[in-house]
Amino acid sequence: MTDQPCIAIDAMGGDEGLAVMLAGVASARRRLAAQYDGLNFLLVGDETAIRAGLESHPNLSAHSEIVHAPELVGPNEKPSQAIRRAKVTSMGVTIDLVKKARAHAAVSSGNTGALMAMAKLSLRTLPGIDRPALAAPLPTLGDNDVVMLDLGANTECDARNLVQFAVMGAAYARIIFELDRPRVALLNIGSEDQKGTDEIRAAATELRAATHLPLAFTGFVEGDKLARGNHDVIVCDGFAGNIALKTAEGTARFVGDLLKRAFTSSIRSKVGFLISRPATQLLRDHLDPNNHNGAIFLGLKGIVVKSHGSANELGVATAIANAVKLVRADLTRRIAEDLGLDHRPAPAPVAVIDTGVGV
Missing domain, CATH: 3.40.50.10950 (Rossmann fold)
Structure with a gap:
């Protein structure tokens, strides 16, 4: 270029x-x-x-x-x-x-x-891509953010779509995180192999067999572990992805508002805020969506x-x-x-x- x-x-x-x-x-x-x-x-x-x-x-x-x-x-x-x-x-x-x-x-x-x-x-x-997907990095406890897709472009997806999303998300993660083989997981209601819809299980079977792809498929991940930092890419359909994204954004605002309320509740709390201000500012910056802005249509x-x-x-x-x-x-x-x-x-x-x- x-x-x-x-x-x-x-x-x-x-x-x-x-x-x-x-x-x-x-x-x-x-x-x-x-x-x-x-x-x-x-x-x-x-x-x-x-x-x-x-x-x-x-x-x-x-x-x-x-x-x-x-x-x-x-x-x-x-x-x-x-x-x-x-x-x-x-x-x-x-x-x-x-x-x-x-x-x-x-x-x-x-x-x-x-x-x-x-x-x-x-x-x-x-050529060969059925549908584009909306992907964005989300904050985690790990060294890097996690790329999540689809975040709302496709409300219903079959196994082929999910596999394509995994490949595209991994390519994206390789660039922004500078990784050789990003860890890719499918969002599911459980980590066991028998959990989830037919489409999700079929996509998992195909990704496990696709050892030639430049990614490491790690299986299923549940919603409560999205921000743990154990994965580089999380794949789902746009319906689940958009709900997960909005829930994460709402939770971040809730935590911020809760901390603000707690630190202004008394004189002692205000003194505590002054002492812990560097830590709370770090938390605020980490959760600020403006520091993670920029979703892409892959x-x-x-x-x-x-x-x-x-x-x-x-x-x-x-x-x-x-x-x-x-x-x-x-x-x-x-x-x-x-x-x-x-x-x-x-x-x-x-x-x-x-x-x-x-x-």
Whole structure:
């Protein structure tokens, strides 16, 4: 891949608006400047609003090009409706820039269902991949996070889908965790071989037999052990995955609120908080979803990263950094190789940036 990654940003997506998206892009630029001096961005959305927003980030302007898109996808808009307006929305244009090889990857904080539908229709899946899966790293007690997929793209999956998810998740984990053979488990209602649905048991049988794959299948894992750090990849259908993700996020907020309430309940508690503040800050940082932001649709002929809709500046920057890392590692090619597929990567985008005139 080129030494100058170019990332297309859906600047109008997300709950927090354009200001937070631009602040996140500028933060990512500063964070990655030493490693990627030629990192460039295509900022997609209302040209007038983006140009005004860039006045607060003069250093970002020199590394960005504005791509005008007059409309945006609403947070509750149905995917079928969003697809019909893809050519005029910031989300649709952002994905199209990847399709046309003007950008290496797309990042959006917008409507997840619409993003999934647009990305699949525009970029298509890799040969042999039935369905893309939404994957994201989640915090654990181990040295690394754990990659979990699918997190909501596919509510029902057969054994073939689950095996494909395992291979794609392992390729992802090899990149972000720098592992040779990631430990892969299937989420199940028990660890015994006879537990679970027919699809889960069939997927386990196939993964145990697939010793040629660059992964170590460890069997089943129950929901209470997701964060123990004993696995690098956890695979499930999108229905169970989305429930597990939302439960984990809710639990993290519950713990944070409970600690806050406990430490403000009395004078003695407040003194205790001051003493334990370094430890509680470490816990807060570890559980903060902005430090783990950036889910990716695996299995597409292109890299599309989904930032959380409520992500702050840190979260947006984290998602962009994740996208850049996957671009440099050529994730799409590595997934294709792991599956034994013939995939030719798209040509590198033009690195010339014209900041004077928006497209």
